[in-house]
Amino acid sequence: MPIEVNGVSIATDEEGYLEDLSAWNEDVAKVLADTEGLDMSNDHWEIVNFLREYYEEYQIAPAVRVLTKAVGKKLGKEKGTSKYLYELFPYGPAKQACKIAGLPKPTGCV
Amino acid sequence: MLHTVNKSPFEKDSLAACLRMSKDGCAILLIEDAVYAATDGTAVSDQIKEAMKTKSVYALKPDVDARGMSGKVIDGIELIDYAGFVSLVADQNSTQSWL
Amino acid sequence: MSEIKKFLYVNRKAPYGTIYAWESLEVVLIGAAFDQDVTLAFVDDGVYQIVKGTDTAGIEMKNFSPTYTALGDYDIKKIYVEKESLEKRGLTVDDLLDLKWEDEDEDWAEKDSIHVVSSAELADIMDDADITLSF
Numbered sequence: 001m002p003i004e005v006n007g008v009s010i011a012t013d014e015e016g017y018l019e020d021l022s023a024w025n026e027d028v029a030k031v032l033a034d035t036e037g038l039d040m041s042n043d044h045w046e047i048v049n050f051l052r053e054y055y056e057e058y059q060i061a062p063a064v065r066v067l068t069k070a071v072g073k074k075l076g077k078e079k080g081t082s083k084y085l086y087e088l089f090p091y092g093p094a095k096q097a098c099k100i101a102g103l104p105k106p107t108g109c110v
Numbered sequence: 111m112l113h114t115v116n117k118s119p120f121e122k123d124s125l126a127a128c129l130r131m132s133k134d135g136c137a138i139l140l141i142e143d144a145v146y147a148a149t150d151g152t153a154v155s156d157q158i159k160e161a162m163k164t165k166s167v168y169a170l171k172p173d174v175d176a177r178g179m180s181g182k183v184i185d186g187i188e189l190i191d192y193a194g195f196v197s198l199v200a201d202q203n204s205t206q207s208w209l
Numbered sequence: 210m211s212e213i214k215k216f217l218y219v220n221r222k223a224p225y226g227t228i229y230a231w232e233s234l235e236v237v238l239i240g241a242a243f244d245q246d247v248t249l250a251f252v253d254d255g256v257y258q259i260v261k262g263t264d265t266a267g268i269e270m271k272n273f274s275p276t277y278t279a280l281g282d283y284d285i286k287k288i289y290v291e292k293e294s295l296e297k298r299g300l301t302v303d304d305l306l307d308l309k310w311e312d313e314d315e316d317w318a319e320k321d322s323i324h325v326v327s328s329a330e331l332a333d334i335m336d337d338a339d340i341t342l343s344f
Contacts, residue, residue, distance in 0.1 A: 058279040059271065063242045066282045073317075107238045118223050118254050120297065143226030146257065151299025172267025176225050178260040178274075182299065191267075 005031050017099050021055075024102030032100045036091065044088055044100075046075060051101040061106040064094045112202035116142040116209060119154045124208040129157060134164040137198060139190075141170040148174065149182040162186055170195060215246045217338035220255035224273070225265070230258045231273055233344035238276075241283040248338065249280075250331060252291040255344075256298060259290070259323070261306045274306065281310035281322060288322045291331055 001016070002009040005028050011019040016035060018024060029048060033040045040048075050071060054062055062070060064082065072080015079085075085093035094106040113132050119125040125147050128138060138161065140148050147154055148169040158167060162184075171189040174180050183189065190198065199205055218237055224230040241247055251259055258277075265272040280288070288308060295301060308322040326334070335341065 057275060058282075059273055059275045060238065060279060062279070062282065063238070065242060066279075070282060107235055116226070118226070120254050121223070143223045143254070146223065146254070146298065149299060153297045155299065173225075176263060176265040176268045176270065176272075177223070177257060178262040178264075178304075180264075181262070 003028075003031050003035070015099075015105065017105055018102045021102045021104070024052075028102060029100050032102070036096055036100065038089070038096070038100070040100075041088075044097075047071065047085065047088060047093065047097050048101045050074065051097055051103060055101070055103050061094065061098045061101075061103045063106055064092065067094055111136045112139060112198055112205045113137070114139045114141055114205065114207045115144040115147070116207070118143040119147040119152075125154065126157070128208040129161050132161075132165060137166045137168065137202060139168045139170065139195065139198060140187075141195075142173055143177075145169045145173045145177060145179060148184060148187050149179050150184045151182070155184060158184060158187075168194075168198065213244065213246050214339040215248065215337065216240060217248045217250060217335060217341045219250045219252065219335070219341060219343045220258055221253040222344060223254040223257040224263075225268065225270060229344045230255075231271075233342075234273060234276055236342065236344075237280070237285070238283060241280075241285060247285050248287040248289065248334065249285065250289045250291070250334065252294050252331065254294075256290055256294045256300060256305075259288075259306050259308070260300070260304055277306055277308060280308060284310070286310040286320070286322050287324070289324050289326050289331060289334055292325050292327050295325065 002011050010023050010028060013019060030040060054070065068080055068082055068085060089096040098106055113128050113136060115125050115128050117124040125144060132138065147158055161167060168188045168190050169183060171191055174183060174189060218233055220230065220233050222229040263272055263274045302325050305323060309319040310322050311317040312320055
């Protein structure tokens with residue numbers, strides 16, 4: 001089902017992930033966040049941007065365990081916990097944050 | 111006559127069959143996993159070098175680059191792009207694919 | 210909690226020409242989420258999967274070389290490459306990606322994941338596995 005961003009229609013798959021990750025921008029992220037019922041704070045953006053950088057480097061969206069460890073290393077130990085990430089993204093940090101970041105569903109996510 | 115080979119020489123004997131059943135003066139184009147046969151220092155390099163004495167050997171550059179083999183290609187093998195592939199097919203009276 | 214099993218993934222196909230290499234990598238990443246003991250082996254044309262310097266722009270396929278460098282993040286520390294396969298292809302360990310893992314117990318010291326081993330050593334590694342997946 002496509003989403004509408006600033007009058008432009010952008011294709012998503014049946015679960016709401018972007019079909020084309022190059023169609024992403026911050027406005028797209030906000031609309032995707034809306035569909036997840038999330039209000040984007042700076043803390044949300046930090047994780048979304050972190051995921052985009054991770055994807056850029058490794059060409060995959062990381063599993064939650066890997067994301068948690070990597071966030072802890074990069075953004076500080078207090079943020080590298082599943083509690084912190086689940087508070088920001090209640091339906092799963094990898095799943096929900098990846099969707100907002102315009103990435104494919106994480107490998108191994110069911 | 112143009113012969114194309116697209117399988118790794120270490121997995122199938124398509125290359126060996128092509129070398130055995132192609133005539134002097136023909137063109138041989140290595141594509142996809144067959145580009146590994148264009149690299150030096152392998153167990154089949156000598157066979158290719160022997161064939162190059164009487165046949166023209168080419169390799170498809172996008173396939174060479176994709177596999178990280180660009181620095182290893184045997185001297186004298188000509189790297190061509192997709193346009194070169196088309197010209198090669200157009201220039202030859204027939205093409206045989208060794209799959 | 211079930212007991213930890215030793216998983217061995219045996220990779221024998223070149224990348225890009227067929228889908229095996231990418232499929233294997235995806236299964237490895239999925240499997241790694243389940244806290245099992247994972248070992249990867251690269252033999253025959255499979256050694257080409259972890260060659261560095263790949264550029265797939267010309268063939269318009271996703272370059273999945275960078276994904277191998279994430280294996281350390283997934284706690285995959287045992288990657289064995291058969292020496293005989295490298296030699297037959299005119300390759301050395303210097304032609305391969307520099308795959309590392311970080312040891313949390315030693316202040317994140319980087320350690321090599323790749324080990325070049327003989328066929329005989331690989332036979333032992335294969336014999337030791339509980340579950341072997343072949344690609």
